[in-house]
Amino acid sequence: MTEALVVTGTNLGVVISLALIAGGVIWLLVRSLKGKEVERRVIFGFVLIAVSAPILFPITFHEQISPVVKAVFDKIESLPAGSTVAISFDFDPAMAPEVQPMANAFTRHCFAKGHKVVFLSIWATGQSLLTSTLDTVVRREFPEKRERIDWVNLGYKAGNQGVLNVIVSDLRKMYPTDVNAVPLDSIPMLAEVKAFRDLSLILAVGGGFPGPKEWVLYVGDPGNVPIAAGAAAVTAPQLYPYYPRQLIGILGGIKSAAEYESAMVDKYPQFDSVDKPGLRMMGPQTLAHMVIMMFIIIGNIVFFRSKRMRSQL
């Protein structure tokens, strides 16, 4: 839940935008009540202003973590340092604004707790986004973490759910080497990991097919491995039936990413200075949702008023 509106920074631009939106909405309400139609482009214009203003003049809110997100946070916290955790990047650039902040936050959290991380992707497009996280988070914020000792990049493997079906019982059969063709048998951190059922936790980040649902079906349930999902908002509702038995927690959409980033800053203040796209995006989200809600209210007022007028005729 969005806590009190703790607005930070100079936000004259946002105030002006809000005034503009409020004035425009009143004008639209009056116009609609007079029976004149509102063109859809006007609505798009309002949404554009509502989204643009907080991007150009950033506002951030403090987010209170919800139980379904807290479950993931607590799970990573509760694992003993040195546990092996997998993060799967199963998304494409179109989904990245929503789920990459989750992947970055998970990576940051795992390394802050001293866990070893296995990075992989079962989406071809996930490979480059995985590399982006390695460059912007791992190598920049955790230069002391060494490749193949503290983390390993297995890369992309074609085969969709077929890959998952195999790696749950035999990792080396599908991944004989890591992304740089180094045999898995020579990687110290994977000495004890023969299959994905040996992992302490799997963080499935994605939202399409194959995605978190397939991780539950092909790895979590048959391998009895705890799985948490970082899902695109569109697919999040389909995952809730799996919570809490088959998915220990779910991050659904950018709101959950913001909650997770907030929890990270609360627990680890050293991350206050890093980029927090989840929290950054909540300003535009809030304003855009306010505009959409106002349009829904206006639409309903006009609908019921015209219905009543028709019945009086």
Add this chain to the structure above:
Amino acid sequence: MKRSTYIVMAVMALLFAVSWYFKAATYHGNVMSPLVAGFMITLAAFLTLAIISFVYQDNPFYKFAEHLFVGISAAFWMCQSFWSTIVGNLIPRISTGLSKYFGQPYRDEPWNFVYWLPVILGILLLLRLSSKIGWVSRWALAFIVGTTAGLSFIRYLRSDFMEQISSTMVPLLAAGNSGESLLSNITLSATGPFVAMLTNWVIFLGVICGIVYFFFSKEHTGLFGRASRVGIWILMITFGAAFGYTVMGRITLLVGRLTFLYKDWLGLIS
């Protein structure tokens, strides 16, 4: 095309060139090739604007961006499938010579017919291009559909059927997981036993009423009809929540593109 269309296209080309020039100038000394970096950012920005322009009305710029996206996607997935599936998965298992040719480490495994099966089925699929023996491709298609169905059946039966039924068997009078008594702590905390019990009741009644709504062998009247009405309300609330999530997702994508335009292209924010 009309004369006005040529003028608009010329103006767009001019704007593109100006944007490219200024963008390349900002990269001076920062990247390997400022010209290429400037071109890529400008191209991405113009394609973004071309796609967004559809909200005004359908236009040639949108059409161009759409067709470009479809073409590049098709080419990308064809190359990706060849290199990751055929070169990455198959060739290292069946041929030393081809593995060496493609620079893949050969997997010295005993000869196995299973690896040749996809080669044969793949060739059969390509026979679809032939009008005379195209029917042979149905064998490969039948194999793919049958294998996928068989593999999925077991997983779905366990995770989406057995486990989901088990998850619906929730305690209605106790807190469940924590084992705390209901009366020991009546609070509205999301993690408290009272809310947990309410949640369990919603799951129980929601599932029962939802099933009743889809049960058409009995007329929806009386108690059964009222349960059916609750069922449709449950469904509508679920669809509403899903729609809300979708709106949030789409706004996030818009924020992502606008951030790119304002930050990476125009440099308005740091």
